[in-house]
Amino acid sequence: xxxxxxxxxxxxxxxxxxxxxxxxxxxxxxxxxxxxxxxxxxxxxxxxxxxxxxxxxxxxxxxxxxxxxxxxxxxxxxxxxxxxxxxxxxxxxxxxxxxxxxxxxxxxxxxxxxxxxxxx
Amino acid sequence: xxxxxxxxxxxxxxxxxxxxxxxxxxxxxxxxxxxxxxxxxxxxxxxxxxxxxxxxxxxxxxxxxxxxxxxxxxxxxxxxxxxxxxxxxxxxxxxxxxxxxxxxxxxxxxxxxxxxxxxxxxxxxxxxxxxxxxxxxxxxxxxxxxxxxxxxxxxxxxxxxxxxxxxxxxxxxxxxxxxxxxxxxxxxxxxxxxxxxxxxxxxxxxxxxxxxxxxxxxxxxxxxxxxxxxxxxxxxxxxxxxxxxxxxxxxxxxxxxxxxxxxxxxxxxxxxxxxxxxxxxxxxxxxxxxxxxxxxxxxxxxxxxxxxxxxxxxxxxxxxxxxxxxxxxxxxxxxxxxxxxxxxxxxxxxxxxxxxxxxxxxxxxxxxxxxxxxxxxxxx
Numbered sequence: 001x002x003x004x005x006x007x008x009x010x011x012x013x014x015x016x017x018x019x020x021x022x023x024x025x026x027x028x029x030x031x032x033x034x035x036x037x038x039x040x041x042x043x044x045x046x047x048x049x050x051x052x053x054x055x056x057x058x059x060x061x062x063x064x065x066x067x068x069x070x071x072x073x074x075x076x077x078x079x080x081x082x083x084x085x086x087x088x089x090x091x092x093x094x095x096x097x098x099x100x101x102x103x104x105x106x107x108x109x110x111x112x113x114x115x116x117x118x119x120x
Numbered sequence: 121x122x123x124x125x126x127x128x129x130x131x132x133x134x135x136x137x138x139x140x141x142x143x144x145x146x147x148x149x150x151x152x153x154x155x156x157x158x159x160x161x162x163x164x165x166x167x168x169x170x171x172x173x174x175x176x177x178x179x180x181x182x183x184x185x186x187x188x189x190x191x192x193x194x195x196x197x198x199x200x201x202x203x204x205x206x207x208x209x210x211x212x213x214x215x216x217x218x219x220x221x222x223x224x225x226x227x228x229x230x231x232x233x234x235x236x237x238x239x240x241x242x243x244x245x246x247x248x249x250x251x252x253x254x255x256x257x258x259x260x261x262x263x264x265x266x267x268x269x270x271x272x273x274x275x276x277x278x279x280x281x282x283x284x285x286x287x288x289x290x291x292x293x294x295x296x297x298x299x300x301x302x303x304x305x306x307x308x309x310x311x312x313x314x315x316x317x318x319x320x321x322x323x324x325x326x327x328x329x330x331x332x333x334x335x336x337x338x339x340x341x342x343x344x345x346x347x348x349x350x351x352x353x354x355x356x357x358x359x360x361x362x363x364x365x366x367x368x369x370x371x372x373x374x375x376x377x378x379x380x381x382x383x384x385x386x387x388x389x390x391x392x393x394x395x396x397x398x399x400x401x402x403x404x405x406x407x408x409x410x411x412x413x414x415x416x417x418x419x420x421x422x423x424x425x426x427x428x429x430x431x432x433x434x435x436x437x438x439x440x441x442x443x444x445x446x447x448x449x450x451x452x453x454x455x456x457x458x459x460x461x462x463x464x465x466x467x468x469x470x471x472x473x474x475x476x477x478x479x480x481x482x483x484x485x486x487x488x489x490x491x492x493x494x495x496x497x498x499x500x
Contacts, residue, residue, distance in 0.1 A: 031154060031158055031159055031160075031350070032158050032159055032160035032161075034160075034423065034425065034450035034457075035423045035424045035425060035450070035457075037424070053479065055424060055425050055450070057158075057159040057160060057350055057354065057449065057450055057452070058153070058159070058350060059427075060425075060427070060479075079423075082423075083160075086158075
């Protein structure tokens with residue numbers, strides 16, 4: 001199940017774990033990424049907390065935690081090569097995996113049609 | 121963001137929009153921060169091949185001596201700048217600084233001796249004030265004319281020579297900081313072999329009515345890509361060149377900024393025309409004794425860019441800032457973050473380890489010489 005936030009993150013949810021990244025639209029707005037700082041595995045974050053920091057050639061931005069949960073994996077490949085996020089933001093350029101405190105909360109997020117309308 | 125209708129356009133704005141430029145407000149103009157290629161590739165393309173920049177937002181000024189004698193205009197201009205203007209030969213260009221009575225920098229500029237007049241290019245954000253300042257200072261001796269029906273473009277990179285020489289072979293014979301009138305696509309242009317990227321290249325002043333034709337002629341050469349302001353900034357930063365308003369301001373002097381080289385011998389203490397410019401007292405005193413702080417290059421450790429405004433500290437835990445970053449970002453060519461800023465002269469030696477604020481933490485930065493890249497200027 002693919003979901004989106006108004007802050008331009010995507011979530012691919014399988015059971016109670018969501019893989020999170022930033023959308024194609026976000027990447028187009030940010031420009032070339034040159035630095036990614038990922039959260040620590042085991043960090044417990046609330047919805048809206050700053051989970052990661054990205055720096056593009058232009059500016060720094062936060063990536064927010066889309067729902068309450070615990071970080072169970074991070075994509076170290078993108079800290080080594082941030083351009084992976086630009087090349088494939090919704091695939092190889094994922095940021096972290098979040099074990100959801102409440103899997104039902106996913107229902108509050110945007111589906112693809114609603115997100116496309118938001119950025120359209 | 122400002123309403124688009126409030127922003128000024130250059131003669132090349134429509135072309136840049138057509139080329140996919142992502143337009144943003146800059147110094148009152150609608151300018152492209154990048155083209156579809158993106159800042160990183162545009163930067164690297166300029167260093168490897170050639171990039172075309174629209175810099176028509178900058179001010180173009182002509183200064184003619186009322187007496188008809190160029191030395192009168194040169195001496196008049198020397199009243200506003202700590203620079204040797206009289207010694208600049210016809211057909212040559214030089215970097216200059218307008219200073220105030222406190223020794224602060226009002227603007228930096230390029231000026232060229234065109235034989236019967238000086239041709240001056242100033243920063244966009246400063247141009248109205250500069251023109252008023254120059255008129256006020258020089259009106260008795262010079263006619264000051266803003267050349268506003270012109271466009272200005274920069275063609276920069278190791279293949280700039282080949283690309284421009286394909287239109288007019290003679291430009292290949294120009295050396296760094298030469299300036300000449302050159303007929304391009306059937307129209308007389310003022311061409312200088314200079315720029316602000318650290319690369320070899322040219323700046324071309326062209327009548328506004330032919331600017332699009334010339335830009336299209338240059339872009340028809342596959343080696344030449346359109347480049348936006350984002351890459352212009354990272355290119356000049358890697359080259360160690362100052363951005364007015366960030367690295368140099370009214371609150372910085374030429375000595376603090378490390379621009380002593382722009383104050384030639386003739387204007388220094390003991391020189392043929394020592395002093396006689398605004399701020400001569402404090403500037404010449406600093407030339408002799410040094411200034412308390414200095415602009416330095418900074419190499420942050422790791423990959424995170426340290427940006428303008430970040431404070432600098434002596435240690436990881438000291439609470440009192442000793443300086444600040446004036447501009448910083450990621451250097452696409454160096455493949456690492458690069459910055460410049462002001463540090464106390466006692467902490468300005470290359471290799472000195474300082475710490476910069478980054479999102480509440482401190483990261484080590486090393487004072488380093490500039491430029492961060494090897495410039496490609498054609499000094500012959």
